[in-house]
Amino acid sequence: MIRADKINHNYYYPEQFKESGEKFLNSYTLEKEVSCPSEKIKGLKDKKSRVCRFCHKKYPFVSFSKDAHIFSELLGNKYLVSDFECDDCNSKFGKYENDLANFLGIIRTIQSVKAKKVPKFKSADKKLEAESTQELDEGTIVKVRRFDGLNKTFHFNKEKQQTEITYEKGPYTPLNVYKAILKMALSIIDEKHLADYKFAFEYLRTNKHDKNYSGFGIVTSYSMPLTFQFQQPTGMLFKKINSNAKLFTHLFYFAALNFIYEIVIPFNRQDAMFYQIPGGLDTLWCPPLFGHHKEERILSVYSNSLNLNSVERLYNQKETFVLPTKEGEYDKSRFLNKETGEVYEEEFDGSKIIGIDLLRIDDPNE
Ligand SMILES: [Zn+2]
Known part of the structure; x- marks a missing residue:
């Protein structure tokens, strides 16, 4: 891990971004950092004296x-x-934002995002459901169930x-995502730059x-494991x-759940x-930034460039997410005999499995 001294101590x-990270941090400086408060913010303008920064219209x-959320509420922003x-x-x-939710798929449920309520997920073809159910002392249980006769899930x-879970996402238009x-980027731009971004x-x-x-809809993404x-x-x-410098004036960096998006x-x-x-113009991307205590928990960072320029609505997009599984887990299955209360073992048969429960253990350091 390399300390990002130039922007924030x-x-x-991660080391793997040493070169690109240095290049970026030599060319860009942090202008603003906005996080979500844990309670209602004060000092908002009276509703009758408000002007919309997007359409320039005034009350009345x-x-x-x-409530206009600066960062999407469905990613866990309650009060900003x-x-x-x-x-x-x-x-x-x-x-x-609805398209963003469909694009993100099951991840909000798997991560039990604290939105209005934890979203229940249903795949577009109704063959998979996931729900964050019980809040136990040590964490949360996310139940994943399949509803397809022949198991393709x-x-x-x-x-x-590893266990691979494949499902179908709801429809979305990439450019809307x-x-x-x-x-979100234009919502945190300072007033003094607004005129420059009129278009x-x-x-x-x-x-x-x-x-x-067209052509601006490129997102650099970093994603971390589900844990x-x-x-x-x-x-x-x-x-x-x-x-x-022959560079875009501003870069927007957004981190939520287990991913980072940059535009x-x-x-x-x-x-x-x-x-x-x-x-x-040239583009430089900020390296993925982490707080120190997370170091040992970041096992891997996947970088990806997403092309979201298309205005064509996408249907039936499949996605697979992967759960690491302990060795030996697929050797034997344990069953409960409901009449006798006895637990017995049988050879593991994946086709019999219709549900997987994930226990998310809350980090005591957070
Ligand atoms: Zn407006």
């Missing part, structure tokens, strides 16, 4: 009666709300010692420009140090001059 990043031409998002924009962005991979992330706000709100300005979880959603804005914020007026030069 409490953050570290638009209403501000709903804004006073600059009108109800119209809020419901528009709600659609993007659970695969017990003896060779790799991207816009759900962009919305970005318009691009976010409408679909008029989706075709003419890892960030305590709360956190967003960071990084600003390039040298304003003449460059598009359409900054100051960046426009670089669009013309051959090769355009």
